[in-house]
Amino acid sequence: MELRALFWTAGVAFFIAVIIGPLFIPVLRRLKFGQAIRSEGPQGHQKKAGTPTMGGTIFLVALTITAIQFSDRSPQLWMVLLVTLGFGLVGFVDDYIKVIMKRNLGLRARQKLLGQLIVSAAFFLALYWQGFDFSVSIPFTDIKWHLGIFYSAFLLLVLIAATNAVNLTDGLDGLAAGTSAIAFGTYAGIAAIWTSQFDVAIFCAAMAGALLGFLVFNAHPAKVFMGDTGSLALGGGLAAAAVLTKTELMLVVIGFVFVVETLSVLIQVFSFQTFGKRVFKMSPLHHHFELSGWSEWRVVLTFWAAGLICSMVALSTYMK
Known part of the structure; x- marks a missing residue:
């Protein structure tokens, strides 16, 4: 498969998103789809209140048109579209x-979990009908676990953890979008070059x-936020790509920024409920750095760089 096709596809999707963004954002604003900001969050975020949310529809439309076309x-x-758009609908x-x-x-919580269960069950049935290999490869080894119905x-x-x-x-502005773009770019290379x-x-x-x-x-x-419409769709899409390329556990490496963000929340909750003390100034981790005096751009760029390094580590295992 020519890498040129991937760059062309990415370029067209980029162009569509840039074109429809100015069309969608005013509509979201007129419909008063404004983001509410948590009062317990960093005070600097209060000025973001009212910024249009549900902007994940912008890249989901661009993705769907481009993927089907090319x-x-x-x-x-x-x-993979079923999972992405299904979680996006939730x-x-x-x-x-x-x-x-x-x-x-x-x-x-129960309603959201039910929606995730329905999408996950539909994905599993589709895999079963396609005769999918229900085994899991251990990263950096030749070991495979055959799980069968389990x-x-x-x-x-994998799906719920990723979403x-x-x-x-x-x-933070651009944090999830940029980190996810790096992860999806990595999976594009894995699917094209190593798993065909x-x-x-x-x-x-x-x-x-x-x-x-x-x-x-x-x-x-930010002029628009992706909302849960975007973030759940991104997690579902990443998980589906990992499953289809048989790199489910490698997703932990490629998406290590997401893993660390989640761990920071779990550690904070456990520490506070057990010892009455907080490990971080605020969780998820990006807020800790904000409250430590880092600018929003510095946090975002640092996390993007970390995501890129993790992706390079993952790719290096396929180049041997």
Whole structure:
């Protein structure tokens, strides 16, 4: 597969996102889809209140148009789109409840989990019908675990962990979008060069390009936020790409920034509930650095750099 096709796909997705962004953002503003800012968050974020959210629709539209146009429309494409758009729909409903119905917590935990379970079950059934290999490869080794029917539980864990990790990372302008673009670009290379999955590579390239286009409006100071519509879709898409390329555990390395963000929350909660003390000034981790005096741009650029390094480490294992 020619890498030129991936760059062309990413370029078209970027162009579409840049074109439709100025069309979508005023509509979101007129519909009063403004972001509510948590009062317990950094005080500097209060000025962001009212910034249009649900902007994940911008890169999801660009992704869908481009991926369908440039792919072979194989079952793999429809599966990865199913997961991405399915989780995006769960996020859209969550955003809608928060913004329109003025219920700040959005979907209840059980409702959100039910939506995630439905999408995950549909993905598992699609994999089963395609005769998918329900084994898991251990990174940096030749070991494989054959899980059989237990792969369904593992799949659910990967999907929910990835979606929630990206969701937690989406707390600063451009942070989740930029880090995700790096991860999807990495998976485009893995799918194209090492696993020869044309449609998965096209999907990942389209998503990376669409996210870079979205960053034109989401970089600091953001004109629009992706909302749960975007962050849940990104987590689902990354997890689906990892599953289809049989690199489920390598996602921990490629998405290590997301992992660290999630761990910071878990550590903070455990420490406070157990010892009554906080390890970080605030979690997720990006807020800790903000409250330590780092500018928002410095935090974002540092996390992008960390994501790039992690992706390079992951890619290096395939170059041997």
